Amino acid sequence: MDSYSFFALLFAVLILVLVLFTFRKHQRQQKEMLQVDAEQEEFQQIALLRVQNPSPKDEQAYTLIEQMRQRVWTSLRLDTSLAPKTIWKMSFDLIKEIAAIYYPGIDNPHYQASLVQLTELNERIILRLQDYLEEFPLNTIKDANVQDVLHYKALFEKVKNFEFVQFARKHKYLYDIGQYVWMGVNAMNPWYWGRKAIFTAGKEGSYRYLLSVILTVVGEEAVLVYSKRQIRTQTVAVEKNIALEMINMAVVDRHVSSEEYQLILSFVLKNPHFDNQVKVALLKALQLKRPLSATLPPEPYTDADKSRLMKKVESVAKADQLSLLKKQEHLKQLEQTLAVTSGLRKKLEPIPVDETHSDDLLAQKRRKEEAILRLFTQAASLDGTLPDAIREYIIQRAVSYPKPFGLQEQAAILQEAVSPSSPDSLTDRISSQTDKERALSEILDALLWYLPFSRVEEEFYSKIVAALNLRKIGDKLLQKRLEGLLPSEKLIDRPPFTILKPLFRFLQQQEQLMALQQSATNYQFITEGKKPVKKTAPYWLCVTDGRVFLLAAATIERTLYYHHLEFQQDLRVEIHKGKVSDSYILYDRQQEIHVAPTLFHSAKLRCALERYLQENARV
Incomplete structure (x- = not known):
């Protein structure tokens, strides 16, 4: 009897547990359904x-x-x-x-x-x-x-x-x-x-x-x-007329300064109301440097539209100090058209304007532009040759300047590729901080036009940085530009600046970088001398469409040291499974190295190597 009671009690407990389990599961499922309903709603x-x-x-x-x-x-x-x-x-x-x-x-x-x-x-x-x-x-x-x-x-x-x-x-x-x-x-x-x-x-x-x-x-x-509503048409027409009036102000003297170009380009290209066709038409109008007639929008301008139009045109008028008399006259005509008073015109009226002085300013800007083009030519021809694509670009820049450079002036600029002038004599023409930064940025464009970014090019860049007195921003600008050259790939991590410089010394122009991953395997640098300095740095695995190499770099006493280890076409990879992460053995006929991944990056390292092996049809 006792045995029977025990089994009956045990059976009842099991039934109760099963019922409770089923009930809890049902409640959980109902909760999940409610969550799904909430997400859907x-x-x-x-x-x-x-x-x-x-x-x-x-x-x-x-x-x-x-x-x-x-x-x-x-x-x-x-x-x-x-x-x-x-x-x-x-x-x-x-x-x-x-x-x-x-x-x-x-x-x-x-x-x-x-x-x-x-x-x-x-x-x-x-x-x-x-x-x-x-x-x-x-x-x-x-x-x-x-x-x-x-x-x-x-x-x-x-x-x-x-x-x-x-x-x-x-x-x-x-x-x-x-x-x-x-x-x-x-x-x-x-x-x-x-x-x-x-x-x-x-x-x-x-x-x-x-x-x-x-x-x-x-x-x-x-x-x-x-519904034949003019909501879109009205907005686009107003924005287009603002752009046209900005262009008319810029070309009032048949010359468009770089400051005016920058303002108008920014307004046109960043305007969300313009489609690509409108943007192209406006930029072509700017290039022609001829005044254009604005078309009236479907509905009259609002007071806010008039105020915004006048402010945008005034921003172009005060972008430089050239042809102020003509700009004053154009602002006066715009005041009559819009029935709005220009605060800028009133400020300019009491100032005696000397158009001869404006011509002097234009000549100064032109000499500065010539200096930048000469430095650009030097930077693009450090190996003794000037590529045809860069030559055409320089000529186009010279022809498109507000006061174009003649054929003899163009030839003198291109002669910098053969007989370069002293960089100091050219940088002396560039005085303002803004112009210096623009010049340095354009020189960097020339240096990075084609890869690799050689040691000679890096030394030239450092020389220009010193001549322009831009040591505080020189490295930051170079780092930002090199980071911008890295492809946006999941297997490409952002390396430190010490790795970026030697990396782009090894990458060729036609080479595609597919993976860049830091490893946990280190290389030790030791300097020479009576008191050698030791410093360890991690290897970075670099995978391109044609090769695999390891790169380590470290800065010791303001000097950059790097170590480069490249594998041949017969590269093989062995993967050793571990409890926390895998380890890899990379070897070819001449060398072998064990590479350990950083924490939580084992999968990325494996994918980087697998991609290379797949691209080269090897298992």
Whole structure:
């Protein structure tokens, strides 16, 4: 009896534990479903930008957009294809339905827009979608190919179409029983299983978000086109006129200084309202150096537009001190056109302006530009030859200057490649800090035009840094420029400056850097002399498309020392597995070295070596 009671009690305890386990699992699954619902609801919160004072037709169009977006999120079967053709058809159908709202009873209402409007519609949609792809959550799937997208959908469809599941769905009582009894397994509940797999394990939430974004952007832009609103046209026209008036101010004396170029280029290239065609047209107008007529926008300028236009033109007028009389006259004409007072013109009026003095300033700027071009030529021809591409660039710079350099002056500049002048005699013409920094930056452009960055080029750079008295920023500028030459690869880490300089001494112009990883294996440097100094530095593994080499570098008493170890084409790699990280043996016919990865970087080091071996068809 005692034995029977014991087993009965044990059985009851097991039943209770099983029930509690099942209940807790059910509660956890319900919580996960609620989290998924919350994530899905958060994804759906895409703001719909509406026009001000919408008409009844506008409201009807926005309701249509909301309905189509809702279909994307309420479809549990994922019947919506993610193929590009289907997405295009879905967007085109939305445009046609919106056009039908504004033009009821007309065949093909979507043709009521002009060709220019439809072209601009397409460009604006593409630009806006590109901006969305750089933000969360679409940045998580922007690099996924369409095949991966369709794979997630096929995974759901495969589970949904199991024969056992289809049989259970036809017999509702079996489906309900299986839904609750087998909740732990979820084999009978494809709705929950598929929903969890797709929204949690997969990226369907982001894919649906993408579809919603496409519908939102297409719908918003279609409303602006077919409602005949001038919101976009007005903004672009105002910005374009500001750019044209800035150009007119710059070319008032038929010369455009480098300061004026910089202001106008910055305004045009960074303006979000200009597409590429408008930017190219404005830059061509600037290059012609002729005044242009601004076209009136669809609606009159607002007071804010007038004030902004005047301030931008004034910024060009005070960019340099040349032709101030002509600039004053141009500001006066602009005041009459806009009915706005220019504060800058009033400040300039009491100052007696000497145009001869302006010509002297222009001559000084021209001598400074000539000095920079001569230094540029020297930097580009340190090996005794001047590449044709750089020669053409220098000639183009000389011809495009506000007061172009003649043929004899161009020949004298190019002669620096054969008979270089003293750098000190050229740097003496460059006095201001801004001009010095620009000159140093352009000289560095010439030195890094082609790789490698040789020791001779580095010594020339150091000499120019000293001549310009820019020792404080010389190394920082060089480091920033060399870092900018590194490819944006996952296997390329940012090395210290001591590694960057010798690295670009070894890299050739046509060589592609594929991986750059620091190792935990060190090399010891020892200086010569009565009191030798020792210093250890880690090896950096450098993998290019044609070779593998190790590089270590250290600075001792302001002198850079580096050690270079390169492997031959018969390189082999052995991987020794470890508890914390792997170790690697690199060897060829002549040498062998053991390389240990830094903490948490073993996988990167292995990938770097595997990529090289794959590229060279070796196992």
